[in-house]
Amino acid sequence: MMSKKRVPGKPDHTDIGRRNILKGVGAASAATALSVPMILVPPRANAATELTMIAWYGHGEPDMVEEFEAMHNVKIKAKYYAGGDNMLALISQSPPGTYDIVLSDGEFVQLLNEAGYVEKMDPDEYNMHDLFDEYARFPGHWEGDDLYSVIVRFGYLGVSFNTTIISHEEAMDYNILWDSKLTGKVGHFDWHLPNLGCLSLRDGNDNPTPFDINAAQWKKLQETTLSLKPQVGGYFDYGGTFSSLKSGEIHAMCGIGDWITGVVKKDGAPVDSVVPKQGGIQWTESYSIGKGSQKQDLVKKFIKYMTSGPGQVRSTQMAAYPGMSPYKSGWTALNQANPAEAKRQRMNLDGPNCIDDLREGRIHFRRTPVQQSLEDWNDFWSEYKNA
């Protein structure tokens, strides 16, 4: 057996000692650490900018934002909330600049502004000229001549129903909810504001709005609501509302609209929504710039895109829940891209359309109660559920 002699003062490269192994491993690790990011991470120039958004579910999903993301090399990171109160709480607990984009229901914009959570906006930088007149000076979005939010979509709330049980004509009157064939089959979306708003309209409180009622009207509204209790089959969240209408468990609901039935219908369920003869409630959603956002130019581009024709085509057909466009170019673009959907949502370029309901004074903006506190309405809703 041959043995190799060591030469004094010269390192033996064939000696695989512990120290050499460690050296080798160290060198290999360093080389890997330096090279892996070069392989896995795209060059810095191509890194997507992140825009943070607080919104209702669906607004940050690919069907809404993928085109904008690709156009501007942006990644929209959405934080979803469930209800305006929840949104206000989340923003109030976050430092300024946490959210670049704030998507809010119209009635909460004023509260956002009062609390200083949103930036003032320049109307000239947005597609305001393209809005239908009814939405040009949307209440709550303006403080004097200062703009704080730009509307993106809206919808109506009235009666939603199973078309195999209730006819369109029957659904045109809120009193159908008390019909004996619906005992145990009336459902509620579990939020007092739209429900009590619609029932207030049933009581004839349409002047000035179903949310601005005096003590006698409030008392009557409570009696009306309590009288509906024997008809009620349940109180549901977003998912429960979908499944109860789809399965046929619930035959009618008030205070919701096409934002629910538009999706359920796509799944083949026999449901529809109408604005009854007593009137309906309008929901709106709008974009604001979060206070302290460091990417305001990009946010402006995003809002401008979402309120343009291509953005509105996506917004009106949002997978999570559809909504109507308050922009003329939105209607034109949708009629070109998907005429059937434009017709279904009554965004007709000629003839009767969805804004006619508003022009006829049958639609009232959803808002917080005027003469009672929000707590009064909430307390009563809890009492009603327990009755």
Next chain:
Amino acid sequence: MPIVVWQLVFFVFPLLFLLLMSFWLVKNYRMVPGFDSVNWIKMYGKGYFWDGYWRTLGYAGITTVITSVLAFPCAFALAFKVSPTVRRWAMFFLIVPFFTSYLVRIFSWQIFLNDNGIINVLLSSIGLGPFSMLNTFFGTVVGYLTLCLPLAVVLQLISLSNVDQRLIEAAHNLGCGSFRTVFAVIIPLAKIGIIVAAVFCFILSFGDFVSPYYLGGSKPPTLSILIIDTTKSGQQWPRAAVVAITMIVTLFAIMFTAIALAYRRRS
């Protein structure tokens, strides 16, 4: 020692914080630290709070009784009537449901229980129904049983398996009938396990939000649903804390009573 630290960090401190929070106020949707009893006065002064309280207590009590009664024959058979192999397989099948989300299991019940669901379709084939099961108390109880029954059977089975067989044989040798042996020998010997199982059922159903909401249609609501309602509108976390503390105190009272009962010696 680690258990003490664990309890302090994850139970005692959060509980104290919850108690403290119940005295805070909400201004502009934001909690403001303070010391005001208004939340307690407000919640305890509401009829719907007490309606919800007694209802939740009743639902949990009924569920505990139904679960215990249904679980016992099953646990008894597995403990005394089947081979060890069958018992092991039964244990496996009792544990398997916990591998899936409780929420998913509850949603799947909706497919069975709704008016056009699997059960009503089967019943209609023999000329029965349809029966309203979803969004009813029955639906809620089905959900509670889904949550509690496997656990109750496992706990009772462990307890029954530890009963000394020689005492059962001695009872038989002394002329004690099968029925009397169960009530005079087996149940007293397995009392602790049976009561612990019942306490778990009570705790789980008392605080459950999923079944009364998704199978009971929140009609009428339980205290856990009231907590959700209270936080959802107006962000009234301090008032929700009042409800939560009331629930915790109630559970403590029930638990200590049950444990005292379980360990009480015959005089």
